[in-house]
Amino acid sequence: MVCTPDALERMDVGVRDGRFAALAPPGSAPADAPTLDAGGCIVLPGLVDAHVHFREPGLVHKEDWGSASTAAVAGGVTTVLDMPNVLPPTATPAALEEKVARVAGRSRCHYGFYGLLAAANADQIEALAAAGAAGLKLFLGETTASLPAPADGALLEALRVAGACGLRTMVHAENGDLLAAAARRATGLDGLDAHLAARPALAEVEAVTRICLLASAAGAPLAIAHLAAAGAVRAVRRAKVDGVDVRGEACPHHLLLTHAQAAHLGSLAKVNPPLRTEADQAALWVGIADGTIDEIGSDHAPHATSEKAVAVAVAPAGFAGVQLTLPMLYGRLGPRRLVGLCAEGPARTWGLWPSKGRIALGADADLVVVRPHPPAQPAAQWSRHPDGPILRLCPPTAEVVATLVDGRPVWLHGAPRGSPAGRWLRR
């Protein structure tokens, strides 16, 4: 059963020169063509995960490109867009070129790179666009790396430049000053309860609302990363009604887990924005149903086990996820909505449509073969540090049997295949 943009139907999929070359009735493949039998399975376009932290350069004790891109294809992800908060940050064309050179020949999936938009490099936007950055990433509020955003006036100007270059900006939207104030009030709490209290929904809602106003005034396209608060979903919905070019992203952990379910895991479940309430989670699902949320990104952000094995207050935020999106969300979304949110949606947001995100004649032959039953054994994890709340608490609902990139199997029956042949998708 093949999931095309129009239907879920039984067919043969033919591939030639790395592209889909035939969508034909079953049994119509030429007898001498090499085939992959996907009987009993569902065939989807390869997932596009537009929010990963593969940690190169500078943070390879947490993850490296080889392990991360293997985890990606093990999870049916054939394209990733990698975040710029590495060491050094991807803040200049030289840093972008260094990343391109490092990853060349080492990636099992296709990849693109965000450039940073911060106070210190706001003059680099045009150069980053010319160097092929997939988009920009802006951190509003305190995050893992300290990369302060420009003040509002400079930010407005930077967004004007980004808009003129056609670069979309993805925003980590939490108001840092409101976070600091909330942290001062969060006394008498400990563990993840203190973390949740120190990162209130208000900080998210205010930042989403403000950046939508600024981007609208600047004529700059926007994407809001990891929506977690009900009010932030409403803010994106309002902005869309007002005509702002903003795309909403949600993450599997916010869709599948609440604070109450994961609080006992302590540092292991620490993430920004935090896992929130059932009401917040319900608002995310409403946002998916009404199109406020356009895409799902994993925010794959592993840390070394030793870094997480400390008190919540000092532990870094984030955990692995790129291999888990498809197995854990398949049962909740079904194949067509999964494709819409995890392949077509991000491909459209980041300029990869129509060559990626769909099974259609002429599109790149990136696909995943899924067996829609829970596997007998949990799948082996390929990230260097795969542990986290999704892995611990969410049962798999499907199994990735095979993943093809440019028509070649890169993942088959539980193991990587062939040499890494993922390409840099230079914007």
Ligand SMILES: [Zn+2]
């Ligand atoms: Zn992130």
